[in-house]
Amino acid sequence: MALYEHLSELYGLPAFACPEDPTAVDLPAPDSVAWRIAVEIEDEEDGWRKQFERFCAAVDTTRVRALIVGPWDEPFDKGPDAEIEALLAARDRLPALRALFLGDMVSEECELSWITQTDVTTVLRGFPELEEFGVRGGTGLAFPALRHEHLRSLTVQTGGLPVAVVRGIGASDLPALEHLDLWLGTSWYGADSEPADLEPVLGGARLPRLRHLALRNSEIQDAVAAAVAAAPVVARLEVLDLSMGVLTDDGATALLGGQPLTHLKKLDLHHHYVTEPLQQRIRATLEPAGVEIDLDASDVDEYEDSDGTVVRYVAAGE
Template identity: 45%
Template sequence: MSGIAHPELFHSLPVLTLPGPAAEQPEEFPAAHTVAWRLDCGWEGSLTFPVLWQHFLDSVDSEQVEALVIGPWWQGHYSELTPVVELIAADADRFPALRALFLADVEREECEVSWLKMSDITPVLSALPLLEELVVRGGGDSAAEGAGLRLSPVRHGALRSLRFESGGLPSHVVRAVAASELPALERLEIWLGTRWYGGDAQVEDLGPLLSGGTFPRLRHLALRNSEIQDEIAAALASAPVVAQLTSLSLAMGTLGDTGAEALLAGQPLSHLSTLDLRHHYLSEVMLDRIRQACAPASVNSEEPVDYWDPEEDEERYVAVSE
């Protein structure tokens, strides 16, 4: 699961994992607003999330909590995120200062991203109208078992940053995002993934987003980790949304010369501050053309995927799938 790690900072705050109720407790916790609180059931085999949640409420001044990170929430076998979402939504009034939420901060050693059993996350957006940042990890293969990520179109006036990290994001989630009213949204990052893990979205599902009228304040757009990266690049060549952006990312996917050629044949990109193409399948000649066309924008490209031979007809891979 390349590209996924526990954050040291979230919402510009250092992440602190709360010791479980059976662990040794510190003499004093830091002020609640000075850290992003991370809840993790993983270190105590018998610890359930409801017990950990109550311990959190008893130990920390929830009215001052600004950022919350949810790590592994299951006991024994992997279980759905539903109880976590329900508890957060039910106790939302106890978190008037909460501005950032990370659902499913889980690394490969704890669970593959495609194995995470997600749920409908709409209730947390409905219950937290002042939330400014939401990160959701997971989606993919578990959707086939009825336990996949779900979202209904919402109107949320405060959300400024939204990120979905997935090895396969279901198309209905992509459509729900595009159909939502998020007038404050400035940053949107979507990891589309691969069809083998539930990522069945097509360019058409991104249509309202690419039109430019959906999110008027959007400045940073990342359509990443996609096996249809060439098609996305071609669509962006004439997409109205590009003109309002200051940064664009097509990283982590299968972008090749065909997609890059289509992108360069479209509208100018020199107004961007950054074009992120890391983990790509581009030739050096094409990279040089992109750098020249985008100047003075910074093009983050690194090296092409090291196991791919441009002379061979090999299958391309996204950075994060299973």
């Protein structure tokens, strides 16, 4: 699956693309939208910073609550270090900022696994009041362990999530975190974690308020599902999301044989390779308890290789 649409909202606010000349049009109220700052790739050197300066000059940034960082100058060659530096330099002008997404790009701008990232914890350390943070792209991505008191939602979208990032997130103290969404990806694009690396997350000791857990888009989705089936954190979840990956009957059977999931509000398994009999068992087990279940598999694709091996794909790779 390729990504064809930009974010439509952030922090509950509709996304609004800041025009190249923000003084030439009527702008929405600063606190009514999530402002998307982006430039044409390879348009001009340091183009994103210049666009950000135009935005800051035209908008009352003291009221801005959400920012979306779109493409910077050459995201397939360099990470957003200069863009992060510009954001940090302006933090005194952004006292109300509570949400930030770094790397909102569609496939025609830069494929998911081509996006170059950096140590994104500099953003979290620089904005200690952030409540929502998201990042797209796994190449060069780093997330050393940290403590952040106010972060409620963390999203990491990759075609291949490095194990160091998985471990860094697991070792972080995030006492306010309610929503964690990790796209684990495939080894072809750099994923090298194993279920054991998720143990700190699945144990939940550092995530006392976690209610929505998504571990998805994984080529080892069956093994992840088996680990989740016995994970202590599941008992306090409202939403469990194991979608977008290569989930088969083995993973579904492990889930059904593990701890009860009838307390969930939603179980999301869309984009899967589970056979109809197992799907019926999942529905029969959970639907009577009122659990919303997503078992859509309309977008999956598989084929048999020349040696007889069945090849299956995650939803978002390249």
